[in-house]
Amino acid sequence: MKQKKISFNLILGSVLLAVTLVPALIGLIWTPYDPEAMNSSLKLAGVSIRHIYGCDNFGRDIFSRIMAGSGITLLIAVGTVAFGSIIGTAIGAFTGYFGGIIDEALMRINDVALAFPSLLLALVMVSLLGTGKYQVMLALGIAFVPSYARIVRSEYIRIKNLDYVKAARLAGASDLRIMFVHILPNTRTVLLSSVMIGFNNAILAEAGLSFLGIGVQPPDASLGRMLSEAQAYMFTNAGYVLFTGCTIVMIILGFSLLSKEIK
């Protein structure tokens, strides 16, 4: 038997995610310093033993803020992907399975929506819904629906004519049962990899929106929000920008390496 080689991508991806996600999870219940506590004597302080990433323009501990900020970024990403994939799957399942005029009309709108970069779609949504972390989650979620709907729809079109589905229909299974008990589990490989990619896109899109100042609002700190604040001080404390930005890069790199392995 050939022994399965442990892949480099898998190891590096897991390490990167462990380094970023474990602090984020711990940050939900505990941070070394209060992420909001200001201290004017520590304004833009550099790296030290007590503040391993230094302090920001209000003297807040950057490491604690990154821990809390990653948490919010990940929360939004999970919410976005959950919303987008569930609604998208439902739409894709119905349109793919039944076809017809509604399918045509929805797919026409879907094509239009897909032609737009998701960030712009989210911008439109944010201007309709307002800013804040739940609004961002909803805005991004809606912006992500079309891509899931299209992927799931094409899977349903492919699978609905397979023999086992015909057999189920002959055995008297209802449409809903065939759609969600028989076909849905067989879309999992496609769905799983698009969820992973979607997760990365959600992190990027949230960071982009918050960077533009129309995403998460203070006192909440997401990584994008912190990066846009840090940008103003990059000439005095470059560490602030670099630590925050590298955290985003590490999370995204980690997920993309892992999703490569899963494929």
Add this chain to the structure above:
Amino acid sequence: MKYVLKKVLSCIITLFIVSLLVFVAFSLIPGDPALSRLGTNATEAALASLRHQMGLDRPLAVRYFEWLASAIRGDFGKSYSYSMTVTSMIADKLPITLTLMLYSMVLMVIISVPLGVYASYKEGTAIDKVIQIINQITMAIPPFFSGILITLIFGMTLKMFTPGGFVSVKISPSRFFGFMFFPSLAIALPKSAMVLNLLYSSLNAEKKKDYVRTAYSRGNKSKTVFFGHMLKNASIPTITFLGMALADMIAGSIIIEQVFGIPGLGRILLTSIQNRDYPVVIAIIMLIACVVIVSNLLVDIIYKLVDPRVKD
């Protein structure tokens, strides 16, 4: 030609649908533009007369078709926040954003295509692996962070440009293009990584095909087979991606404009969203939609030219 006409027609229909959706969505938002302009102390009579003046008291369908009729002629109405026409607000900003977009597109092709072809040509060697690793990391850098890194490296450390020192093309074309190189690079880098990856994998997939083996068996040199036969076939998925990337680049420009302090469409779009200045937001969205749809149309046409097998 029938193919092109059909595509153009479908583009016009798509634009029509987009305009309808956008207009209706922004008309249904809770909140009264007249109230936000006059403040909460305004009398009911003043509000009613402003609503009438802004045309808000008429049915939605009437307003839509009036807006559409003037939009086709290039008139997007008046801004709520400034007493200016939307067209005059946008007119001098649009070229800046389009320049940024096209500049980054050119840089993207210059960076990614030679590297992708080279890496695939040298598949399995050390240099291929180095390119792959750098590529993987570049792909994970969000464009705004690449902008910040470029400012730190080229602006602060190497002093190759002044951060925030945007120069209008009217003042000095050479300084304008010199400055725009850096934001364009920031947009192009992460996208180049994706193009490189795609070109690399489609070239490697071509290597295994029968026609390549046949070409070798007829005694062709490896260079002839690679550049004469495989490259054209492998470029098809890449062209599709380039079209999609063009659409993404306009989103990238909006963010990068904030990083580099460029007074383009992005800045007006953001302030208009924050001020709830909807005529401006709608106009910019429609412009972006036009750019996206036209670039998709171009891709479809180029696609057909490169690969005549594409069905009508």
